[in-house]
Amino acid sequence: MKRTLDRVLEALNAHPDPDRSWLVGSPWFEPPDELRKAMRDAASTASFDYPPPQGLAGLRAAVAELHRRDDLALEPENVLITHGAKSGLLAVFGCLLQPGDEILHPVPCYPAYPAAVTALGATPVAVPSEDGRSLFEPAALEARITPRTRAVVLSSPANPTGATLTGGQARKLV
Known part of the structure; x- marks a missing residue:
């Protein structure tokens, strides 16, 4: 199965205008089906309450853990998640x-x-x-x-x- 980035690069290379700008985040292709499904699944099970201003605690802990795997000392309370x-x-x-x-x-x-x-x-x-x-x-x-x-x-x-x-x-x- 092709990775999503591979599909994005194929779409980019196949587009008739190679100078098309990506600056504003307006892709000219549809998102992959897997992404659409993941978004539907997330929307059907998610809470729609506002999160804490610094970000969800579980997400902040996961970011800190990823950094620890790379031998970088980072505690969840020092992580800020933005939208x-x-x-x-x-x-x-x-x-x-x-x-x-x-x-x-x-x-x-x-x-x-x-x-x-x-x-x-x-x-x-x-x-x-x-x-x-x-x-x-x-x-x-x-x-x-x-x-x-x-x-x-x-x-x-x-x-x-x-x-x-x-x-x-x-x-x-x-």
Whole structure:
């Protein structure tokens, strides 16, 4: 049986417009039948009460356990579950930023990065890559760091390009 990601990639490659944007999360294909069934099953057995603001305790414990398997110490009370990337980014950036601060981000990037930073009165600083598709190089990043820099947004695989970092590249950036 083909994995869901394989089917997504087939749909992407078969589409007549290879430049179609994935930035806003609007796929042009139907979700797989297995996903539709799982959604129906979840809706028929789920509680529709609001969860705690920090997320369901069982889910937070499961996330902490996954991190423990990778030898990362994380307790469930230190896990925050958000309903999506945008709200999670806004929560994190809201903890880090004051007006006038800066956050560095790769270009191209998920449009929520600069939007959330700007909404908080801070400045998003674009760090382009040499080829316009991969993640930035350490030298390009270092050249844009100022006393106002508070964080660097780094996602691997990157949205929207899918570029990934090797372990060696990640260590150079840290």
